[in-house]
Amino acid sequence: MKIERVWQIYFSATGTTEKIVKTITGEIAASAGLEVLTYDFTLPAARESFPGLGPADIAVIGLPTYAGRLPNLMLPYLQSIRGGGALAVPVVTFGNRAFDNSLIELRNILEMQDFHTIAGGAFSCEHSFSYDLGAGRPDADDLAEAADFGRSIAKKLQEICESGIIPQPVQVDGDPEAGYYQPRDRKGVFIDIRKVKPLTDPNKCVDCGLCARTCPMGAIDPSDVSNVPGKCIKCCSCYKKCPTGAKYFEDSGYLYHKEELEAMYGVRRAENKVFL
DSSP: OOOOEEEEEEOOSSSHHHHHHHHHHHHHHHHHTOEEEEEEOOSGGGGGOOOOOOTTEEEEEEEEOBTTBSOGGGHHHHTTOOOTTOEEEEEEEESSSOOTTHHHHHHHHHHHTTOEEOOEEEEEOOOTTOSSTTTTOSOHHHHHHHHHHHHHHHHHHHHHHHHOOOOOOOOOSSOTTOOOOOOBOTTOOBOOOTTOOOEEOTTTOOOOOHHHHHOTTOOSOTTOTTOOOSOOOOOOHHHHHOTTOOEEOOOHHHHHHHHHHHHHHSSSOOOOEEEO
């Protein structure tokens, strides 16, 4: 058995998942002497296809955790891709609270789509809603952990190639039957933010169109960026990438949820977790 290529494949609205995946992939490639290929399916156009993978490939596939699972609007795409017998490393990121069931969900989907999962990881990153929750992560320590994980995967990959035996699916934490995390405050009161969308400050907006071009759902009208007719998944790409700070949220429930998350989880440093 011979592996020739390592793929870095990811959905990364604000760049944190991309950093983790590329760090892991880079170490696998450096340790195993593999060619690196990239497939970024963050934008809608990329989700119209998928690279042709096969037994000579290993893919590190990363997505963020939304409400304790994978982003639900990404599921149809993930369930349409095919691994072609490639090895895979499912990776999820989470906003300093918990990854809950996202990693086992990704592992199960990949196994169903003809990938063979040999390792998995969950890494804490800055929350999409906040600059304070998990501020600056992944930082140097997180990237060092991701690099160590990549080197460990390379060692396992060598063992698999030498033996020719593909191991059983990697065992990871989580409950594949569990529902989505329900946002609640410290008193347990449910907060519904599903229909919340970003607003645009006309005094700050310079109509550069960056928000529309980088929206993972194509939800923002490029001819009028203050109009958001599509589905917003609260990835906050528009909010965090706007060069003039023109995008903002004013929904009271959303802001309260953000404040509660920062109050409950902002002080601690959530740990990363890897599985081999």
